[in-house]
Amino acid sequence: MTEVLKSIDWNHVIYTVWTVVLLPIFTYLGTQINAYAKAKKIDKYTDILYQNVVDAVKDVSQTYVENIKGTDKWDDRTKKYMKNLAKTKTIHALTRSIYQALKTANSDFDEYLDSLIETAIYDLKRKNV
Numbered sequence: 001m002t003e004v005l006k007s008i009d010w011n012h013v014i015y016t017v018w019t020v021v022l023l024p025i026f027t028y029l030g031t032q033i034n035a036y037a038k039a040k041k042i043d044k045y046t047d048i049l050y051q052n053v054v055d056a057v058k059d060v061s062q063t064y065v066e067n068i069k070g071t072d073k074w075d076d077r078t079k080k081y082m083k084n085l086a087k088t089k090t091i092h093a094l095t096r097s098i099y100q101a102l103k104t105a106n107s108d109f110d111e112y113l114d115s116l117i118e119t120a121i122y123d124l125k126r127k128n129v
Contacts, residue, residue, distance in 0.1 A: 042105045045098045049090070050116060056089035057120040086117050 060082050068074050090113065091099060103109045 042101065045102050045105075048098060049094065049102060049113075050120075052090045052093040053086070053113070053116045054120045054123075056086040056093065057117060057124055059089060060086045061121075061124060083114070083117055083121075086120075087113055090117070 064085070065082055068078065094102075106112050
């Protein structure tokens with residue numbers, strides 16, 4: 001038995017174990033950790049996006065809407081303009097990298113942003129934000 005152990009090329013054994021067993025495991029774990037980190041980053045960016053939406057909706061409401069609401073200037077066209085203004089303010093408040101990451105992660109980003117603005121408007125009307 002001792003002769004067998006002495007005749008084994010341990011470098012080759014270690015290399016084979018590393019290549020066949022350990023390397024795929026470490027590669028898989030690295031991929032999973034990378035995916036988890038990317039998901040956490042997108043979650044953080046989504047929180048930043050929503051806070052920017054709330055801030056933009058409040059700003060537009062206090063600056064423009066409160067002054068013209070209830071007048072003959074307050075019509076569907078003006079409402080649409082105010083929503084687009086809030087959308088523009090939200091996008092400009094984001095850094096370029098956050099904006100690009102969110103657009104990449106969400107193929108229907110514009111529709112998603114519109115729904116966030118609608119939610120913020122609804123919450124603001126009911127004083128939930």
